Amino acid sequence: MPISTPKHLPPPSSLPLSKTYPVRLPNINVNKLERILHGTIHQNLENGKLPLERSNKMWAIWEKDDHGSPCRKYLVRFSKDLPQVQLMSFPCSGNSWTRYLLEASTGIFTGSIFNKKHIYKTGMLGELAKPDDGRTLVQKTHGRFFKSTTLATVPAVLLIRNPAKHMLEKLAVDDNRAFCIYTCPSSLLQHSLHILVQVKYNQQSKFHQLVPEYLKKWEMVAMDSLLEKNAPVHLVYYERLNEDPISTLRGILAFLGVPEDERRLNCTRTHLKGPYKREGNREFNPFTTEEQLLMTQAVKRVNQTVQLLGYQPLPHYSIIT
Secondary structure (H helix, E strand, O other), rough: OOOOOOOOOOOOOOOOOOOOOOOOOOOHHHHHHHHHHHHOOOOOOOEOOEEOOOOOEEEOOOOOOOOOOOOOOOOOOOEEEOOOOOEEOOOOOOOHHHHHHHHHHHHHHOEOOOOOHHHHHHHHHHHOOOOOOOOOOOOOOOOOOOOOOOOOOOOEEEEEOEEEEHHHHHHHHHHHHHHHHHHHHHHHHHHHHHHHHHHHHHHHHHHHHHHHHHHHHHHHHHHHHHHHHOHHHEEHHHHHHOOOOOHHHHHHHHOOOOOOHHHHHHHHOOOOOOOOOOOOOOOOOOOOOHHHHHHHHHHHHHHHHHHHHOOOOOOOOOOOO
16 A cells, blocks of 8 residues: 555645654654665566567667767667656756666666657657556656656655755756756856846745745655655665766666666766756855755755665755755
């Protein structure tokens, strides 16, 4: 049966951000939940590999490499009869980049509930596939706040990123700048974010109205996945994925039950960025002292919960973005 949020907690919509999340979780069998969350996924392999769909739909992911490159030959294709696995995150937490790394290292398309045609056109053909049709390795979702759900019986890879880092990018996307997020040079994106926050949002006070809302959603995406899942959840910290992509990727593959292909991993190592790796905005901090305190408290609550459930603690999160 699905695991429900402890009754003593208020619903997510009314959860006060200033309240310290309890270290103890009454009404939940923590040991049982921990055993469920730390499970792995079984795959039905064919000759030691994931089965492939008979289809001419494929992506030559590194076809632009020089002739003679050992990576030019690798394709990404649809599989079949795969279990559904959510790739859960708050928006702008590295979900699309993680999908690229998984497709690069496994040769299997990933999916999404959002059906974004601009993603499909880059070569990620699984974007338009049905999330539960068994053809994609994982399926991108952002939880109940973003037109999707946390399916209690469906395993998940939960991707968490410093809320101060992704919040500005989320604001830019919401301001119809998605094209620039994916295509502009990092210097231009940096300038765009400065203008967006300092000119538009500061004048209208909209930016500072949105910070608590986004922060609450960031926290509950994590809490929903950890406390309402009755299925395995693999926790990935974006910062560690960014620092050591291949080792982190190996951990995801082990969780998914996917055998490693060392040659593909070597090619992935030399093609890490892909079309979706964004550069950070490292020296831009528009947050008030109160907003930074709210972020610190939210991070502490999530950190207490992940450690209580047997996961590694969150990385150190600097509020300075």
